[in-house]
Amino acid sequence: MKLLSILRWTVLLALTATVIFLAIRFKNSPEASTHKIQQALVTEIKPAMELCTVEFIEDVPIKAHIGTRHIFARTTLSGFISFDLDSAATRMKGDTIIVTLPPETVEIHESTLPGSYEVIDTWNEKLLGSTRFTTAEENDIKRKVIDNFRRKIYAKGYVRQARADAAATLSQMLSAMSASPVEISDPAPGGYFKP
Numbered sequence: 001m002k003l004l005s006i007l008r009w010t011v012l013l014a015l016t017a018t019v020i021f022l023a024i025r026f027k028n029s030p031e032a033s034t035h036k037i038q039q040a041l042v043t044e045i046k047p048a049m050e051l052c053t054v055e056f057i058e059d060v061p062i063k064a065h066i067g068t069r070h071i072f073a074r075t076t077l078s079g080f081i082s083f084d085l086d087s088a089a090t091r092m093k094g095d096t097i098i099v100t101l102p103p104e105t106v107e108i109h110e111s112t113l114p115g116s117y118e119v120i121d122t123w124n125e126k127l128l129g130s131t132r133f134t135t136a137e138e139n140d141i142k143r144k145v146i147d148n149f150r151r152k153i154y155a156k157g158y159v160r161q162a163r164a165d166a167a168a169t170l171s172q173m174l175s176a177m178s179a180s181p182v183e184i185s186d187p188a189p190g191g192y193f194k195p
Helices: 002-028 034-043 045-051 135-155 158-177
Strands: 054-066 069-083 089-093 096-100 104-110 117-124 182-185
Touching: 002 054, 002 158, 054 135, 054 158, 069 135, 069 158, 096 158, 104 135, 104 158, 135 158, 158 182
Parallel strands: 096 182
Antiparallel strands: 054 069, 069 104, 069 117, 089 096
C-alpha cells in the first residue's frame, strides 16, 4: 500500500510539474498557428515521459544456502520504473495526436545507506562446518534476490500501475495543452518483462 501511495504521489507531482512547465513555455511564446502548437506538443512528450518515473524502496528478506551453509539476512532495495524515451512513438493521424507508450525500464539497486544490508544469522548443517560466506558468494545471493524482486514487481502489478499512470498523465497533459484529441496507445499494459 505504501508503494502504491508513493507511485500515485510521484505521478501526480510529475503531471503538475509538466503542465506548469508547458503552460509557462507556451504562454511566453509568440502566437503560433494550431499546426505549430500541435507539432510542439508532439516534440514535448519526451521531457514529460522523463517525469513519468516511479521510484520505490523496499526491505527484502534473504534466505539462501550454498551447499550446507545457510544465511538469513535483510537488504534494502531501491530503484525506479521509467520509460525508454528513444522508442516513444508519436504521430499525428488527422487531427489526433497518437502516442505509443514505450517499453519501461526497471532499475533495481541495493541501497548504499548504512545499515541497509544486515546478516541476521548464518549456520551450517554440519556440526563443525564453516558458517562464513565470501563476498563473492554474498554478491551472487544478492544478485538472485534482485532478479526475484524484479519478477515480484511485475507480478504484483507495480509496472502495470506505472504504465497506466504514465498513460493517464500524458493524456491529461496533452489534452490540456491542445485542442486536438489525444490518444494513448499501450501495446503492453503489463510491461515487457521476459523471464
